Amino acid sequence: MSLLDFARGPALQWAGIIFVLGMVWRTLGIFMLMRSSPLSANRDNHLFEHGVRTVWSRFVPAPVFEKKVSFQYVAGWIWHLGFLVVLLFYKVHVMFFEGLLGFGWPALPNSIVLAIAGVTLGVLLWLLGRRIFNPVLRYISTFNDYSSVIITTLPILTGLLTFTHFGIAYETLLAIHMLSIALLLVWFPFSKLFHVITLLPSRYVLGVKFWRRGVQA
Amino acid sequence: MTEVVTKEELDEAFAMFYGMAASIKDLVSEPVEVSDEERVAAAKRVFLKGIDANLATQLEACVHCGACAQACQFYLGTEDPKYTPIHKLDLMKRVYDREMSPLSWIKKHVLKDITADDLRAQQELVYDACTMCGRCNMVCPAGINIADLVALNRSALSAARLMPDELRYMQEAQAEDGTIFGADEDLFMFRVQDLQDKLGFEIPVDKPKAEVLLLTSGLDIHLFRDATGGAIETLHHMGIDYTLRTDAYEGANFGLLAGHEPTKKMLTEKLTKVAIEIGAKIVIVPECGHSFPAMRWGAAESVGHSVPFTAMTVSEYFGKAVMEGRLKLEKSKEKRVVALHDPCKVGRGGGVFEEPRAILEAIGWELHETESNRAYNFCCGGGAGNFLIERADKLKRAGYRIKMAEIEKTEAQSLVVSCGSCRMNFEVGKVKAGDTLPVESLAAIIAAHLPKKEKAEGEAA
Ligand code: SF4
Ligand code: SF4
Numbered sequence: 241m242s243l244l245d246f247a248r249g250p251a252l253q254w255a256g257i258i259f260v261l262g263m264v265w266r267t268l269g270i271f272m273l274m275r276s277s278p279l280s281a282n283r284d285n286h287l288f289e290h291g292v293r294t295v296w297s298r299f300v301p302a303p304v305f306e307k308k309v310s311f312q313y314v315a316g317w318i319w320h321l322g323f324l325v326v327l328l329f330y331k332v333h334v335m336f337f338e339g340l341l342g343f344g345w346p347a348l349p350n351s352i353v354l355a356i357a358g359v360t361l362g363v364l365l366w367l368l369g370r371r372i373f374n375p376v377l378r379y380i381s382t383f384n385d386y387s388s389v390i391i392t393t394l395p396i397l398t399g400l401l402t403f404t405h406f407g408i409a410y411e412t413l414l415a416i417h418m419l420s421i422a423l424l425l426v427w428f429p430f431s432k433l434f435h436v437i438t439l440l441p442s443r444y445v446l447g448v449k450f451w452r453r454g455v456q457a
Numbered sequence: 458m459t460e461v462v463t464k465e466e467l468d469e470a471f472a473m474f475y476g477m478a479a480s481i482k483d484l485v486s487e488p489v490e491v492s493d494e495e496r497v498a499a500a501k502r503v504f505l506k507g508i509d510a511n512l513a514t515q516l517e518a519c520v521h522c523g524a525c526a527q528a529c530q531f532y533l534g535t536e537d538p539k540y541t542p543i544h545k546l547d548l549m550k551r552v553y554d555r556e557m558s559p560l561s562w563i564k565k566h567v568l569k570d571i572t573a574d575d576l577r578a579q580q581e582l583v584y585d586a587c588t589m590c591g592r593c594n595m596v597c598p599a600g601i602n603i604a605d606l607v608a609l610n611r612s613a614l615s616a617a618r619l620m621p622d623e624l625r626y627m628q629e630a631q632a633e634d635g636t637i638f639g640a641d642e643d644l645f646m647f648r649v650q651d652l653q654d655k656l657g658f659e660i661p662v663d664k665p666k667a668e669v670l671l672l673t674s675g676l677d678i679h680l681f682r683d684a685t686g687g688a689i690e691t692l693h694h695m696g697i698d699y700t701l702r703t704d705a706y707e708g709a710n711f712g713l714l715a716g717h718e719p720t721k722k723m724l725t726e727k728l729t730k731v732a733i734e735i736g737a738k739i740v741i742v743p744e745c746g747h748s749f750p751a752m753r754w755g756a757a758e759s760v761g762h763s764v765p766f767t768a769m770t771v772s773e774y775f776g777k778a779v780m781e782g783r784l785k786l787e788k789s790k791e792k793r794v795v796a797l798h799d800p801c802k803v804g805r806g807g808g809v810f811e812e813p814r815a816i817l818e819a820i821g822w823e824l825h826e827t828e829s830n831r832a833y834n835f836c837c838g839g840g841a842g843n844f845l846i847e848r849a850d851k852l853k854r855a856g857y858r859i860k861m862a863e864i865e866k867t868e869a870q871s872l873v874v875s876c877g878s879c880r881m882n883f884e885v886g887k888v889k890a891g892d893t894l895p896v897e898s899l900a901a902i903i904a905a906h907l908p909k910k911e912k913a914e915g916e917a918a
Contacts, residue, residue: 266559266560269558269560270510270517270558270559271510272510273508273509273510273513273557274510275509275510278754278757278758279757279758279761279762279763280753280754280756280757280758280763280764281763281767283753283807283808284808294600298597298599298600301596302596302833304833305524305528305595305596305833308524308527308528309527312523312524313524313598316522316598374523375536376526376538376541377521377522378538379538379539379541379544380521380523380538380541380543380544382521385521430560430563432519432520432521434517435518435519435599438514438517438599439520439598441514442514442515442517442518442599442600442601443599443600445511445514445515446594446600449511449605450594453754453808454807454808454809455804455805455807455808455832456832457594457595457600457832
């Protein structure tokens with residue numbers, strides 16, 4: 241079996257299985273910690289609606305914090321969106337998903353995807369640098385933070401190298417790209433990348449708690 | 458308003474009270490000796506009991522982006538990364554990860570267990586360097602409720618018998634005699650008598666039934682008599698069926714501030730039972746920030762069922778009355794420019810924002826908002842009992858500076874507050890910084906703008 245066969249065969253398959261099982265396990269584990277609700281009367285009602293409002297409103301910082309944190313919100317936005325666009329709208333990826341799901345969707349022109357991938361990579365590297373050099377971030381960062389950003393960056397980096405046929409044989413580059421995806425899938429449920437499941441519900445929890453007290457969070 | 462305390466009397470009482478607060482450290486009992494193992498086990502029990510699916514979701518949602526540092530007065534005032542809000546939860550997260558999380562089977566082997574020394578180090582982070590103001594909650598892209606999780610940390614440290622001496626002293630004293638700063642029943646009655654003499658009407662005490670139960674606090678009994686006096690005068694003016702009670706007058710709850718759950722519950726339960734017994738529909742907590750959550754969110758929990766009354770803070774009760782036209786206030790002759798401090802536990806923690814503003818509008822004062830206001834307000838720097846912790850002085854001053862800088866920018870002639878400990882912290886901060894901005898009680902301001910009696914009786918009818 242060649243490296244490429246291994247990468248797109250067992251490596252990706254097992255990574256996919258670990259990803260799904262890990263995500264389900266961790267999500268259910270948290271769900272099972274449910275307890276009873278508070279007894280004191282709410283100050284305001286329509287908790288669900290306001291919980292959802294907080295889920296949306298936290299995509300941008302409140303005006304009073306804009307000066308201090310806007311750039312990091314924007315950076316977060318750019319790379320998350322960039323990553324998704326490249327994942328879902330690069331022609332080869334669309335073909336891959338079509339093979340997997342049985343249906344496809346229109347892809348974006350390669351030049352655009354390439355530009356987006358470049359920007360995404362740049363932002364991720366800049367965020368990594370910031371994590372290393374900013375005193376607050378350096379202080380609170382752990383192995384989980386550094387490894388997660390590196391493991392997230394690898395598929396974009398290797399994807400770009402594969403696309404540009406950089407240096408070594410295309411098959412080898414493609415295999416490395418697929419292995420980096422397998423690594424990302426395996427790492428996902430066990431790391432802070434799991435926040436894709438918890439982040440929005442966490443906002444909802446805050447929104448409900450604050451609105452119960454009469455405050456729009 | 459009838460002047461219930463002169464400036465000289467207040468200054469004198471303040472000096473005496475300040476001396477009393479400063480001597481707490483010498484009065485505190487010897488700590489009970491507990492083994493390190495017991496401390497760790499007790500703290501863990503609290504963490505594991507306190508974390509549910511909601512808190513676990515929040516703990517698992519942090520992306521370590523560091524934005525919360527940009528909201529916290531203690532980080533902003535010191536630029537020391539160790540005061541980054543989320544770092545204050547690291548210890549708790551470690552317990553969660555190792556012993557409770559769905560990945561505990563892995564994390565147990567990767568993360569070190571917590572030690573008693575870790576708990577000792579945690580003391581500074583969750584007492585001295587966090588007033589549970591909740592401002593960081595407002596910036597976090599993951600919506601993590603750091604303030605409430607810090608409260609759980611305080612409970613864990615309290616269970617591990619690692620409260621700061623000052624808060625332990627206050628908690629132990631209040632567990633024993635129900636009140637704070639020695640404001641016992643005799644002193645309470647002395648103050649009631651004193652206010653009665655000055656106000657010129659009888660203040661109802663121990664009525665067996667009343668619509669409204671008015672609480673006060675040791676801080677007001679000793680010091681801020683204008684706050685309690687203002688509330689009493691306004692209730693009297695409105696013709697409300699209210700009472701003070703010798704068995705339920707202390708609104709402060711140092712069980713809550715220290716994180717001592719049994720004391721917190723006992724104190725709230727005691728007030729709740731009296732309120733139910735006298736058939737109160739409303740319990741007015743004094744101008745004391747944390748007494749609001751203690752009753753508003755704690756009363757039902759303390760007795761294990763919903764309660765037939767609503768707890769309101771002074772500014773909320775009278776502000777609502779103004780908004781609904783039940784209380785008319787006279788326009789001030791002077792068009793004073795003021796700034797308003799929203800006490801964290803009442804504002805961000807209780808949604809009371811418009812009510813105090815309605816009062817200021819009714820009397821015609823011009824409110825200049827601080828840049829951070831309402832739910833984004835900065836803490837006074839000494840909330841959650843921190844104003845008593847001596848070694849936290851530098852941090853308190855850092856918080857105060859940030860707050861005061863925003864207030865100074867408003868060019869206000871005075872600052873209006875409706876929380877005794879915020880007021881106390883502002884007064885101490887002013888002395889230390891050489892600031893002179895007058896700080897006033899909202900309750901006293903309301904009383905100072907009550908219309909003439911004849912007119913008022915017509916309105917109350
Ligand atoms: S702002 Fe929220 S997500 Fe960011 S580090 Fe602080 S707690 Fe974590
Ligand atoms: S609750 Fe307030 S004092 Fe505590 S960490 Fe958050 S911002 Fe800082």
